[in-house]
Amino acid sequence: MEEVALIRIVAVKFLQAVPVILIISILAFLLLSLLPGDPALIIAGEQASPAAVEQVRRQLGLDRSFLEQLGIWLFNLAQGNFGSSLVLNQSVLSAVAERLPVTLSLAALSISFTIPVGVLLGSVAAYFRRTWIDSAVMTVALLGVSIPAFWIAILGVILFSVQLGWVPSSGFTPISQGVGPWFASLALPALILSLFQIGFLARMTRSAMLDVLGQDYIRTARAKGLSEWRTVGKHALRNALILIITATGILLSAAIGGSVIIEQVFALPGIGRMVVQAILARDYPLVQGTMLILGFTFVMINLIVDILYTLADPRVRHD
């Protein structure tokens, strides 16, 4: 019975994601129409001959009517055709597929630093609320969310790469060349990305835990003779988890967005870096396609968060 309810909820969430994906597709399409002036001229460049501009126009299908263009765009998407890059001589899909693992492993690594540290700090602060421990932890958290990533990234490179020589200062080593070098190439960027996340998650966890620790069932747990460790670590944390999962989902999406700056600083060949280059090169189909794929990724993350949420809270499962 539990399983049936769970499967139903997952199915419903999937169906709810469909219109969202459609809307994202249309928004990505509109990007080209929203450009001021003639997109064909912008893409071809100011100095291009009229014939070259015409050719770009035909190539992009801009000579057709608006609805026709939208129809073609959606038709292509449905077949998995996200268009082609103008500069990279590559389809958008393969360009993204090449770089997505870098961005995803950066995001995943930073989140895996963030979750234990952020939850621990937030819980400790909540448990020792209004003491110097709470103040100290919250000050660190505030620093984490306030310090600009590019600045701390440069300091990090000076300390860990230049002075100590522990990790390379830039570049990416694929995991196929060994886990050690892969980890070394991502450790510092992931750590810097996680500073903001830790600050954010610690604050969210603290407020969730403060709420939970004041609940009657915590008093019940203590009245049973349970240790503080079990009371907080099991009874309180299990309840705070509902909010922590939500916060983590937001963070994971933010981490992918936040990787733009970090990838730039550390010369990591990820999505963020590619988008920046695509924008500078006016490679609009690539921008469009990447935007779309990232949109899909965020929808998937939210879907997973919703499912985890259902697993963490039995009340959601039955309603």
Added chain:
Amino acid sequence: MIMPLLSVRNLTVQFRVDSGWVTAVDDVSLDVGEGDCVGIVGESGSGKSVTALSILQLHQRATTRIPSGTITYQGQDLLRERGSTMRRIRGSEIAMIFQDPMSSLNPVLTIADQISETLRQHQGLTGVAARKRVVELLGLVRIPDATRRADDYPHRLSGGMRQRVMIAMAIACKPRLLIADEPTTALDVTIQAQILELLRDLRKELKMSVMLISHDLGVIAEFAQSVIVMYAGRVVEEAPVAQLFRRPVHPYTVGLIAAVPKLDSDAPRLATIAGRIPGPQEIIVGCRFSPRCALVQPRCRDEPPLMQPVSDGQSARCPPRILVLGERHG
């Protein structure tokens, strides 16, 4: 005199507020003997729950202090104990159930999980043995279909069933004292009666003492052997239950008993005690009840009255009334 199971002496509990400390429980003394059933009655804010919580040190540590008093359980002053000793006593020697069964159970853990935690903590029971005992306990508190119910989450149960689960959890390790803090207040009347009956039966079966806290004199009358009446943080009267209802001494107790609605009464309005209970921050030099008391005398406002014996087992904190009653009974 045999030593009581639990003896509270001169307990004072204070809460921190913005302007300093206020006294929520003031010089409270009470005894619970082996197998006794003691009722504590009073309005909300009278300090009865705070007294109960401080026995197991379940009050909010950061904002509460206990400047004086002793709580002696089997010769051991619980107020001097910390950490592991208190944890060994909680749930195993002295157990407690609370007012709101809706919020007292953890919503994300199954009932079996929550009950077996107590068993593991105090008796080292795990796995199949713990499971067997959980089902047995659920049967003992008369939950139908206990085997299936054990795997439910609390939100699937009604209020009465949840309070039964709380009771099952409390009696799991056969405690010598059960503190029941308003156990039936959040439940409707028919369920109230069932829960009280269950508690009465379990008390006999397990030979445990019970401290029952309620604002409801009806519940106290039905359940307790002796009654302690609290008002504004102080004990104002103490008596065996029959004696208290037959001959209440303190004007507050008299008012409280008069305020119980009666079906056979012709009175157009319900009887009430004029005024309201003073907040802990209000400073009243003399008798705390004096601003509401119909029989108030000038000296009541000057100095706090002392507890005085009235007759066998009964004492009250109202010298003027005791004097009058004494003359009348000569």
